[in-house]
Amino acid sequence: MDQDLMEDNGRRPREHYIDWLRAIAVFLLFPYHSAQVFSHFWSYVQDPERSRPLSWLVEFMFQWHMHLLFLVAGMAAFYALRGRPAGVFVKERLLRLLIPLCFGVVVVVPPLKRLALLMYPDYHDSLLRFYLDPRLLLNTRGDVHWAHLWFLAYLLLYSLIALPLFLYLKREGGIRVARRAAAVGRLPGGLMLFALPFGLIEAALRIRWPGGTFNIGDDWATFCLYLAWFVFGYLLLLTHATREAHSGGRPVSLLDALDRDLWFLMPLALISMGLYFALAFRWLLPYRAAFSSYHPMSVGFQFFRGVNSFLWVMTLAGLGRRYLRRGGSALDYLRESSYPVYILHATVIMLIAYFVVKWRLAPLLKFAVILASSLAATMIIYDLMVRRTKIARFLFGMKTK
Numbered sequence: 001m002d003q004d005l006m007e008d009n010g011r012r013p014r015e016h017y018i019d020w021l022r023a024i025a026v027f028l029l030f031p032y033h034s035a036q037v038f039s040h041f042w043s044y045v046q047d048p049e050r051s052r053p054l055s056w057l058v059e060f061m062f063q064w065h066m067h068l069l070f071l072v073a074g075m076a077a078f079y080a081l082r083g084r085p086a087g088v089f090v091k092e093r094l095l096r097l098l099i100p101l102c103f104g105v106v107v108v109v110p111p112l113k114r115l116a117l118l119m120y121p122d123y124h125d126s127l128l129r130f131y132l133d134p135r136l137l138l139n140t141r142g143d144v145h146w147a148h149l150w151f152l153a154y155l156l157l158y159s160l161i162a163l164p165l166f167l168y169l170k171r172e173g174g175i176r177v178a179r180r181a182a183a184v185g186r187l188p189g190g191l192m193l194f195a196l197p198f199g200l201i202e203a204a205l206r207i208r209w210p211g212g213t214f215n216i217g218d219d220w221a222t223f224c225l226y227l228a229w230f231v232f233g234y235l236l237l238l239t240h241a242t243r244e245a246h247s248g249g250r251p252v253s254l255l256d257a258l259d260r261d262l263w264f265l266m267p268l269a270l271i272s273m274g275l276y277f278a279l280a281f282r283w284l285l286p287y288r289a290a291f292s293s294y295h296p297m298s299v300g301f302q303f304f305r306g307v308n309s310f311l312w313v314m315t316l317a318g319l320g321r322r323y324l325r326r327g328g329s330a331l332d333y334l335r336e337s338s339y340p341v342y343i344l345h346a347t348v349i350m351l352i353a354y355f356v357v358k359w360r361l362a363p364l365l366k367f368a369v370i371l372a373s374s375l376a377a378t379m380i381i382y383d384l385m386v387r388r389t390k391i392a393r394f395l396f397g398m399k400t401k
Helices: 016-027 029-036 052-062 065-082 086-108 110-118 127-132 147-170 172-186 190-205 220-241 254-283 285-292 296-323 329-356 363-386 390-395
Strands: none
Touching: 016 029, 016 065, 016 296, 016 329, 029 052, 029 329, 029 363, 052 254, 052 363, 065 086, 065 147, 065 220, 065 296, 086 110, 086 147, 086 329, 086 390, 110 127, 110 329, 147 172, 147 220, 147 329, 172 190, 172 220, 172 254, 190 220, 190 254, 190 296, 220 254, 220 296, 254 296, 329 363, 363 390
């Protein structure tokens, strides 16, 4: 997610749409986590009144949001490895991911745990006793409590796990793989065949590991799903970088296929999401018991979820590639800020929400207050306390100046 992972030592121009997609995905976390306070999803701070529209918003974004972030991370890894030796790549990932993760777990995450405890009326421990508790950095299962920073931990592991594959693809083996993948993309509707792995991962693993724990040792559905998106992001750019001359206007890479099929994918994604909501909120609710086992209906629904997510991620990536091609000072600022903003946003949102949920306002009004004030507060903290300080930039995974 850091701003320089897509540079290729000056040999290739920046793909600005990737920067835009990453920045947009990060800043969409503000409405997502603000709405989560009023939804049926668990949140560190929970309003006593639920909002159906805000629950729908969270449910909608949950189907594609982190998938898009990992896709963009895979694209960034492609450019990072093209311009750097493997050792430099690993060192950079450790500096930009491991250090912010450790810093965040110790400094940024504990206030979230404190807020969650304060939501219980019978909790009365002082702030000093809270911070002196030896279980401060652990969750109720005894795992490291990294909250939203699970993304950094997963991305670091993905970078190390996928590195041998990426190094193989960086050499001649990548040309063969890219040609075969592009050949599939050249087929009419061939891009949809790449939805199959995501549907199969959901169908095979999601029932056993429903998700939500983000515990690497016991969250295999989520772990494998996002690893697949990370690798697929790399593959998208690999097929484009190794494309060959062609004739007849046929697509020669998966990105070309995405350009060709975008206006087919977009209505299909809308129909698919509508069907998902119809199933999840109406038809399936009476049959929730069947979804705790490998019932055919459950397996089919999870496979459909994987395909639905693929449609949305590809549609959003295609729209970004088509319409977000320009850079500029605004993008430069957003690109540099996206990583520290990701680290800070959840804690700021929940601190503000802890006080706002006590107001006598409608949920939608409280949501608007939390959204606007947390966005402003996070950007002020970033600009005044992170961006301008060398040690803060280092701790937040930014390039030091």
